[in-house]
Amino acid sequence: MHRRTFIRNTGFALSALPMQGLLHNSESIVLGHNAKRYQLDTSWSRADAARYPVNDCHEMVQDRKGRILLLTNDTHNNVLVYDQKGRILDSWGKEYPGAHGLTLFDEGGKDVLYICDNNRHQVIKTELNGNVLMVLDYPRESGLYSKAEEYIPTETAIGPGGDIYVADGYGKDYIHRYNPEGKYLGYFGGRGTEAGHLLNAHGITVDHRGAEPTLVVSSRQQHAFKRYLLDGKYLSTIHLPGAWVCRPVIHGNYLYAAVLQSDRAQGKRSGFLTILDKDWKVVSNPGGSSPQYKEGQLLELNQEQSVFAYPHDICVDRDENLYVAQWNSGKVYPYKLKPIS
Numbered sequence: 001m002h003r004r005t006f007i008r009n010t011g012f013a014l015s016a017l018p019m020q021g022l023l024h025n026s027e028s029i030v031l032g033h034n035a036k037r038y039q040l041d042t043s044w045s046r047a048d049a050a051r052y053p054v055n056d057c058h059e060m061v062q063d064r065k066g067r068i069l070l071l072t073n074d075t076h077n078n079v080l081v082y083d084q085k086g087r088i089l090d091s092w093g094k095e096y097p098g099a100h101g102l103t104l105f106d107e108g109g110k111d112v113l114y115i116c117d118n119n120r121h122q123v124i125k126t127e128l129n130g131n132v133l134m135v136l137d138y139p140r141e142s143g144l145y146s147k148a149e150e151y152i153p154t155e156t157a158i159g160p161g162g163d164i165y166v167a168d169g170y171g172k173d174y175i176h177r178y179n180p181e182g183k184y185l186g187y188f189g190g191r192g193t194e195a196g197h198l199l200n201a202h203g204i205t206v207d208h209r210g211a212e213p214t215l216v217v218s219s220r221q222q223h224a225f226k227r228y229l230l231d232g233k234y235l236s237t238i239h240l241p242g243a244w245v246c247r248p249v250i251h252g253n254y255l256y257a258a259v260l261q262s263d264r265a266q267g268k269r270s271g272f273l274t275i276l277d278k279d280w281k282v283v284s285n286p287g288g289s290s291p292q293y294k295e296g297q298l299l300e301l302n303q304e305q306s307v308f309a310y311p312h313d314i315c316v317d318r319d320e321n322l323y324v325a326q327w328n329s330g331k332v333y334p335y336k337l338k339p340i341s
Helices: 005-017
Strands: 029-033 034-041 057-062 069-072 079-082 088-092 099-106 112-119 123-126 132-136 155-158 164-167 173-180 184-189 202-206 214-219 223-230 234-239 243-245 249-251 254-262 272-276 283-284 311-314 322-326 334-340
Touching: 005 214, 029 272, 029 322, 034 283, 057 099, 069 099, 069 322, 099 155, 155 202, 155 311, 164 202, 202 249, 249 311, 272 311
Parallel strands: 057 311
Antiparallel strands: 029 034, 034 334, 057 069, 057 322, 069 079, 079 088, 099 112, 112 123, 123 132, 155 164, 164 173, 173 184, 202 214, 214 223, 223 234, 243 254, 249 254, 254 272, 254 311, 272 283, 311 322, 322 334
């Protein structure tokens, strides 16, 4: 489902609900299951809303200095740079009205960013201060698009050799591949219902936990992650019934993902988080139902605690804290979840 369609279909329901403000006594709220349980902190961000406003808080990453970078499509400041205590250290960017995807990559000992802009139909590579290094326009070479507007990139992932993978998650659901210099190499996926196809290829990451690196792509409308080799060969599907999963984030042996909404409560601020182990088993759903399997099949997931509206991304810091960015949720700043020993 395209973002514009989702907004149109759910607009009335959203307007009828109160704004998602800070929850009272949020630090008394415990979320999650098994060994992945957390204390909720809704007031982590100390940003001055007048000086550092946000619209949709889309994605977050942590750089090598320990700073937390937040991407928002508010063009007063597209990137807010925090310390781990929630204090603003820096801000930049006024030229990304469709800021959506934020990927950090270690390029020979130097952190660089890849920003996907829905409105510009481009991927922009920058330094951590916003200096632009490269711009990737729509992949005309693929022969799949008649105009730039058909291409709406949502996320990037960078392979071990520096190849760039771009998910056209709000366009035609192809995964496009470029070499490190931006030369077009090809594509795979595309919209469809067969195993190797995708429906709302919202996010993508490289998984280094196995014998060889693989790609994990969210097929959000199918409530699944799909796995591919780096050359695009389809491997398998991880089904997550009822969960509109956003981009996969791998930290240590676990995969973390924001769930935009529960399928049984679309348009009703029904998001939560999900955490999978290295064997692709769900071990915790902060804000959601306890993961249950019957005859090896995961039962439908849904929201059980109304602490999130529409979670869009999770950042896991070096101390195992989680930071949750939310879309279309009353312009709230990210929440922090502190692990409980």
